[in-house]
Amino acid sequence: MHVDMDAFYVSVELLKRPDLIGRPVIVGGLGGRSVVLSASYEARRYGVRSAMPMAVARRQCPQAVVLEPHQDVYRTFSGQLMQIFESITPLVEQLSVDEAFLDIAGSMRRLGPPRVIGELIRKRVADELGMTASVGIAATKFVAKIASTRCKPNGLLLVPKEQTVDFLHTLDVSALWGVGAKTREVMARVGIATVADVANTPPTVLRRLLGAVGDHVYELSWGRDPRAVTPVRREKSIGAEETFASDVSDDDILHTELLRLAHRSAVRLRAAGLQCRSVSLKLRYADFTTLTRTRTLPEPVDSAQMIYETTKGLLAALGPRPQSVRLIGLRAEQLESAEGAAMQLTLDGREDSWRSAEDALDRINQRFGELGVVPARLIAPSPRKPPAEPDPSPGGASGGPGQRPG
Incomplete structure (x- = not known):
């Protein structure tokens, strides 16, 4: 199972600004070189995307409301989200602040079939956090991630194991992990445009085209992804x-x-x-x-x-x-x-x-x-205040020397 929050930063900010629900909203800095951290789906209709320069986003969607980010608040909500996941299964592989893979095989006897568990997670996220999540369920991590992307926003898509290949072969080749813009161009030059095209291309041809990546994309095109959900993901x-x-x-x-x-x-x-x-x-x-x-x-x-x-x-x-x-x-x-580490202190x-x-x-x-x-x-220095103008009245504002004005 892959669970991904919908426009996470924006969703957190809208909890404080419900008046902005339904309007184009962008989260990011206002500086000349700032980039978009998150955009509401209303803003995405105008082509606004994460990592886009803020200046470009504001030209494409001038009516959008831009909100400053609050990273400490996002981390708090992320912790609560992971607690929900870990109450479902101990096998949670966190990918970022707002998404994770879950291995739910051991939870089905207790909580029910995969679709029921997926809907349970979505309900708890809505009830406890006030936000929506999209859930993809499949036999492998790779296909689960594609499924969650294709059912956004606020959806659930289950791909049964026996339908995995049929599901994949309807997709553009860019759906495969490891196929970026340049790789896609290389493949397009030889007529490979879909996942089905990859699957029907001999691995030797793919290796000549893509090097070591060729074997990887060939395996994915047939839904083969042996990687397990890894709960402990140490930062490098x-x-x-x-x-x-x-x-x-x-x-x-x-x-x-x-x-x-x-x-x-x-x-x-x-x-x-x-x-x-x-x-x-x-x-x-x-x-x-x-x-x-x-x-x-x-x-x-x-x-x-x-x-x-x-x-x-x-x-x-x-x-x-x-x-x-x-x-x-x-x-x-x-x-x-x-x-347990022993710190070697400096002599002084x-x-x-x-x-x-x-x-x-x-x-x-x-x-x-x-x-x-x-x-x-x-600490940024405070702007210097201009000196106070002398009071023209005799004796100052209080009417007498040496006394503090009221």
């Missing part, structure tokens, strides 16, 4: 990046952004009980040239300050930059469990001090809201 890396509204040359701005990204990443590391053994820096220049640099750490860390200092050092090691910077990012890599105790301070920050923000407390450097 944790990171964040930022595209600037205007290209940046100032080191102070780059350092401040690295510190912000380091704190965002370190909070996620500690929440997941992980540490990293290496850190990478990503830099994209104004002409879109992109480079990365990685440094292995002496000991695994989950401290924002240590991640920041490492990436700051990587930035300095690049030397004079040929252009201004369009995007900067960092990633904590080579992750491992922090449980810096790492221990920073780690203790960040632990305290985590506890405060868990209680009073995410990022309620941040390092002073990350």
